[in-house]
Amino acid sequence: MEFIDLQAQRRRLQPEIDKAISEVLEHGHFIMGPEVAAFEQELATYTAAEHVVSCANGTDALVLALRALGVTGGDRVVVPSFTFAATAEAVALIGAVPVFADVSADTYNADVESVAAAVEAHRAVGVIPVDLFGVPAPYDRLRAALPDEVFLLADAAQSIGGMLDGRPVGSLVDVTTTSFFPAKPLGCYGDGGAVLTQRDDVAEEIRSLRVHGKGSHKYDNERIGTNSRLDTLQAAILRCKLTILEDEMQRRQVVAARYATLLGDVVAVPSGPGAVRSAWAQYTVRSDRRDLLSGRLKDAGIPTAVYYPMPLHRQTAYRDFPVGPTGCAMSESLSAEVLSLPMHPYLGEDEQQQIADAVLAALA
Ligand SMILES: *Cc1c(COP(=O)(O)O)cnc(C)c1O
DSSP states (O other), X not given: OOSSOHHHHHHHHHHHHHHHHHHHHHHOOOBSOHHHHHHHHHHXXXXXXXXEEEESOHHXXXXXXXXXXXXXXXXXXXXXXXXXXXXXXXXXXXTOEEEEEOBOTTTSSBOHHHHHHHHHHHTOSEEOOBOGGGOOOXXXXXXXXXXXTSEEEEEOTTTTTXXXXXXXXXXXXXXXXXXXXXXXXXXXXXXXXXXXXXXXXXXXXXXXXXXXXXXXXXXXXXXXXXXXXXXXXXXXXXXXXXXXXXXXXXXXHHHHHHHHHHHXXXXXXXXXXXXXXXXXXXXXXXXXXXXXXXXXXXXXXXXXXXXXXXXXXXXXXXXXXXXXXXXXXHHHHHHHHXXXXXXXXXXXXXXXXXXXXXXXXXXX
């Protein structure tokens, strides 16, 4: 059994992907070839974003977006403590200061009160809510709770394909970043990322920053940029995968609903459909006997993972950064109790039954 079965997807798309790769090998434009712009356009259509600017990975996407939003050294940016390190890392990398806020028990996403308190206490210039495990953060409630001048930058590395009230991730706030790391809901066969934005000025700035700060004249660079481009080969692969993303999203909803039915009585399962459509990057349950459960599942041949075993504000590189006034107690509890089960669009009913039987037996 696979935790995320990328080979099942490959079998489905093999002729298209092989053809797309060989076309790139034929034309030879490996950097910024025509597939890059085509993919950006197609992803913009799918997400209802005005602009998609691709880059080398999801961490760079955050750095580029923060720079385009005008964040500079010493600025404070609030991030949840219960997330992947890159969210806070991007802030620290440009010399700004991540301030940690707590998450809520129901969605594991940024808690609105905790974020608002951290912004006020630290005079933060912005917030990076994370769509953890695929669930869009409560952007509308965050916007209403924060001063107008405080930006919201969505870290949607795990949530492309998700929706909030029928609006797709990528169009929920002015600036969104994502990652095409292979295991993400829309993944390539290597590293990749993008910034999605409704703002012309942000898109233009990032198009320059990702190629060494280029201006209209190639050898008169206007800003200190970087080298952060999406490979043409990866764009070609992503174009194939994008054609089945919506179908995969539907399948993920079915898989998640089956898990909720099978497991809802014995472990805390993520909340089901409603105004939110999760991209179900992970199916993460919660149990106060997490370590026993993961051990028993391993013995039964079922792969699981702990995302994330330590909240950021406790990690070596981050523990000296400030924590907001509410503290991060929920982030600490979740780190001790969460367990992610196999989740992908091709997970069969039999396999899910097998997983559920093993969970029930372990906790009996
Ligand atoms: C994966 C991930 C990133 C970073 O993406 P990379 O492409 O690996 O750099 C950032 N934030 C979150 C929440 C992620 O899950």
